[in-house]
Amino acid sequence: MTKIESWGRLSTPAHTLVTLSSVTNAPDIIANTRGPSLPYGNGRSYGDSCLNPSGTLWETRTLDHFISFSSETGLLTCEPGVLLADIQRLLIPRGWTLPVTPGTQLITVGGAIANDVHGKNHHRHGSFCDHVTALELARTDGKRLTCSKEHNTDWFTATAGGLGLTGVILSATIQLKATCGPWLTTESIPYHSLDEFFLLSDESESEWEHTVSWIDCTSQRGVRGIFMRGNPSPRRDIPEERPQKLSLPFIPPMSLVNRLSLPLFNSIYFHQQSKRAGVQIQHYKPFFYPLDAIKHWNRAYGRRGFYQYQSVVPRKHREDATAEMLNEIKRSGQGSMLAVLKTFGTRQAPGLMSFPMEGVTLALDFPNRNTTTLKLFARLDAIVREAHGRIYPAKDARMPRELFELGYPNLPKFQRFRDPGISSALSRRLTGS
Amino acid sequence: MKHIVIVGATSAMAEHCARIWAEREDCLFSLIARDQERCTRIQKDLETRNPNAQCRLYQVNFTDPAAISELITRVSEIPVDIALIAHGTLPDQQACEEDLSLCEHTLTINGSSPVMFAEAFAKQMAPLDHGHIALIGSVAGDRGRKSNYVYGAAKGLVTRYAQGLQHRFAKTGVRVTLVKPGPTKTPMTQAMANTDSFADVHEVAQQILNAIDSRREIAYVPMKWALIMMIIRHLPRIVFNRMNI
Numbered sequence: 146m147t148k149i150e151s152w153g154r155l156s157t158p159a160h161t162l163v164t165l166s167s168v169t170n171a172p173d174i175i176a177n178t179r180g181p182s183l184p185y186g187n188g189r190s191y192g193d194s195c196l197n198p199s200g201t202l203w204e205t206r207t208l209d210h211f212i213s214f215s216s217e218t219g220l221l222t223c224e225p226g227v228l229l230a231d232i233q234r235l236l237i238p239r240g241w242t243l244p245v246t247p248g249t250q251l252i253t254v255g256g257a258i259a260n261d262v263h264g265k266n267h268h269r270h271g272s273f274c275d276h277v278t279a280l281e282l283a284r285t286d287g288k289r290l291t292c293s294k295e296h297n298t299d300w301f302t303a304t305a306g307g308l309g310l311t312g313v314i315l316s317a318t319i320q321l322k323a324t325c326g327p328w329l330t331t332e333s334i335p336y337h338s339l340d341e342f343f344l345l346s347d348e349s350e351s352e353w354e355h356t357v358s359w360i361d362c363t364s365q366r367g368v369r370g371i372f373m374r375g376n377p378s379p380r381r382d383i384p385e386e387r388p389q390k391l392s393l394p395f396i397p398p399m400s401l402v403n404r405l406s407l408p409l410f411n412s413i414y415f416h417q418q419s420k421r422a423g424v425q426i427q428h429y430k431p432f433f434y435p436l437d438a439i440k441h442w443n444r445a446y447g448r449r450g451f452y453q454y455q456s457v458v459p460r461k462h463r464e465d466a467t468a469e470m471l472n473e474i475k476r477s478g479q480g481s482m483l484a485v486l487k488t489f490g491t492r493q494a495p496g497l498m499s500f501p502m503e504g505v506t507l508a509l510d511f512p513n514r515n516t517t518t519l520k521l522f523a524r525l526d527a528i529v530r531e532a533h534g535r536i537y538p539a540k541d542a543r544m545p546r547e548l549f550e551l552g553y554p555n556l557p558k559f560q561r562f563r564d565p566g567i568s569s570a571l572s573r574r575l576t577g578s
Numbered sequence: 579m580k581h582i583v584i585v586g587a588t589s590a591m592a593e594h595c596a597r598i599w600a601e602r603e604d605c606l607f608s609l610i611a612r613d614q615e616r617c618t619r620i621q622k623d624l625e626t627r628n629p630n631a632q633c634r635l636y637q638v639n640f641t642d643p644a645a646i647s648e649l650i651t652r653v654s655e656i657p658v659d660i661a662l663i664a665h666g667t668l669p670d671q672q673a674c675e676e677d678l679s680l681c682e683h684t685l686t687i688n689g690s691s692p693v694m695f696a697e698a699f700a701k702q703m704a705p706l707d708h709g710h711i712a713l714i715g716s717v718a719g720d721r722g723r724k725s726n727y728v729y730g731a732a733k734g735l736v737t738r739y740a741q742g743l744q745h746r747f748a749k750t751g752v753r754v755t756l757v758k759p760g761p762t763k764t765p766m767t768q769a770m771a772n773t774d775s776f777a778d779v780h781e782v783a784q785q786i787l788n789a790i791d792s793r794r795e796i797a798y799v800p801m802k803w804a805l806i807m808m809i810i811r812h813l814p815r816i817v818f819n820r821m822n823i
C-alpha cells in the first residue's frame with residue numbers, strides 16, 4: 146500500500162498502486178483487478194475525485210506516447226498519460242496549440258477529459274472535450290469501445306467530464322488549434338466593483354480570446370481585482386527566457402496564508418498589478434500557468450492542506466449571487482490570494498457531467514481550518530443552491546450529496562454508463578457507490 | 579544526422595533518453611528490443627515528437643553472441659555516433675537464491691549480454707576511431723549487498739568491463755561512459771516498496787544525456803549517489819554487516 150494525497154493535501158490515504166505500463170496489457174490488467182479501482186493521472190485534482198482509499202489506483206502516467214500528429218489538420222492522437230505540457234512544448238513551435246487549457250499544464254490528457262476542464266477562453270472555445278474528436282475506452286468487463294460524437298455517442302458524453310468512472314481511456318484524438326506562436330498580447334485592467342468586472346467581461350468577449358480576473362477577497366472597500374485579457378500575438382522575434390525553477394521544498398507547520406498575511410499579500414498584489422496595468426506581450430506560460438513555475442506550491446497551506454471552492458451560477462443570478470458569496474467570504478476572514486472570477490460563454494457543454502454552464506464562475510482556495518471552513522462552505526452552498534448553480538467536482542472534497550444532485554440533473558442518466566468496477570472517494574460520497 | 583543505437587529500447591530510461599534526443603535534434607535511431615509492438619509505439623512517439631527523426635527497428639536474441647555480432651555489424655553500416663546499452667531485468671533476490679536458472683539468467687542478461695553488445699560496438703568503432711558507448715550500470719554494482727547481490731554482481735561485471743574498455747580507448751576517438759543510476763521510478767522497479775523516494779525517470783534520462791554530452795567516464799545519476807555509494811563502499815565490515823540494506 147502506498148500513501149497518496151490529492152492536490153489539496155487534506156488526507157493521505159493508502160492505496161494499492163498498479164502501473165499501466167502499456168496500452169497493450171492495460172485492458173487485461175483493468176479486467177483482472179479485484180475490488181473497486183480508479184484511473185489516476187497526475188494527481189492534480191484538488192479533492193477526492195482522484196482518490197480511492199484502501200482500493201486500487203491504476204497509474205496512467207506511464208501511458209504517455211504520442212501516436213500520431215498531422216501538421217496539416219492539427220489532429221493529435223495520444224495516450225492518456227501525456228501531459229498537456231508536453232503537447233504545448235512540442236507543438237506550439239510547430240504552429241498548433243491546445244484549443245482549451247486550464248490553469249496548469251501539469252495534468253494528463255486523460256484527466257483533462259475526465260474533468261472536462263475549461264480555460265480562460267470558454268466564451269469562445271468551450272471546454273476541453275469540445276475538441277476531443279474520439280477516444281478509446283477500456284472497461285473492467287474486458288470490453289473496448291471507440292467513442293466519438295458520431296459513434297457510441299452516449300459513451301462519449303458520459304466519459305467527457307465523467308470523473309474517470311466510465312472506464313479507462315486508452316487513447317484520445319484532439320483537434321488542435323492553429324496558433325502563430327508562444328506569445329500573447331495581454332492587457333490587465335484594475336477594477337473596483339463587480340459591475341465594472343461584468344462590464345469589462347461582456348465588452349471583452351467579442352474582441353479577446355482569453356479573459357479572466359483575479360479578485361481580492363479581503364478588500365474592505367468593496368470589490369476590487371485585476372481583469373486580464375489576451376489574444377495570440379504573431380510576434381516571433383522575442384527570445385524565450387529560460388524558465389526559473391522554484392520549489393517549496395518543505396511543508397510549513399502552519400499555513401503561510403492566514404488572517405494576517407492574506408490582506409497584506411492581496412493589497413500588495415493589487416497595487417503592484419495596478420501599476421503594471423496596460424498592454425504587454427507575454428509568453429503563454431506565465432499567462433496561462435503562473436503557478437506551474439513553483440513546484441509544490443500546494444504545500445504553502447501547511448500540514449492541514451486546503452480546499453478549493455469553485456462554483457458556477459447562471460447568468461441571470463450572476464451579480465447578486467457573486468456579491469453575496471464575496472460578502473460571506475470577506476466576513477469570514479478566510480480565503481487566499483488565489484481567487485479567480487471568470488464568465489462562461491453560452492456554449493452547451495459536451496459532457497453529461499460537465500461543469501461549465503453559461504454564467505460566472507468563482508474559484509477560491511481556503512486553508513483547511515476544519516469546521517470554521519466547512520461552515521463557510523455551507524453558507525456558500527446555500528447561495529449556489531438558491532441561484533441554481535453547481536460546484537466543480539474536480540476541486541471538491543466536501544459538497545453535500547443533495548447539492549450535487551441538484552447541480553447535475555443528468556446524474557441518473559450518467560449512472561447508467563458507470564463501470565461497476567470503478568469507484569472513487571468522491572463517487573462513494575456523492576452517489577453511494 | 580546523428581546515428582544513435584539503443585539496445586533495450588523499450589526500457590523506460592532508454593526511451594526517455596531517446597525522447598530528449600529526438601526533441602533536441604534530428605536523429606536516426608536504431609532501436610533494438612525484444613517487444614516489437616512496444617518498439618513500434620516508441621517509433622511513432624519519437625516520429626511525432628520530431629517529424630525528421632527516423633527509426634529503424636531490430637529484434638535480436640539478447641544472449642546469442644553470433645546474432646549480436648551479426649546485428650551490430652549490420653547496424654553499424656551507417657557509422658554509429660552513440661550506442662546506449664540499456665537493457666536489463668531486476669529479479670527478486672530471494673527468487674535468485676532459490677532458482678539457479680533465474681540466477682544464471684540474471685547474470686547473463688544484466689552482465690554478459692551488455693558486455694557482448696559493447697564489445698560488438700567496440701569492434702566497429704575502433705577502426706573508425708569514432709563513436710561513444712554508454713552503458714547503464716547500477717549503484718548496485720558498487721558493493722555486494724544481501725538485498726540484491728546477484729543483480730549487483732552482474733552490474734559489477736559491467737563496471738569492471740567498462741573500466742577496461744575505457745583504458746583500451748583512452749587515447750582514441752572512441753568514448754565510453756558508464757552510467758550508474760540510483761533507484762529510479764520505472765516499470766522495472768514498480769514492484770518495490772517505497773518508490774516515493776525514487777528518482778524521476780525523465781530527470782535521470784536528462785542527466786544521462788548530460789553525462790554523454792560532457793563525455794564523462796562514470797556518472798552517478800542523480801549525482802547524490804556518488805557520495806552515498808562512496809560511503810557504502812568504505813563502510814567497515816563490522817558496521818556494514820549490521821545494516822539491513
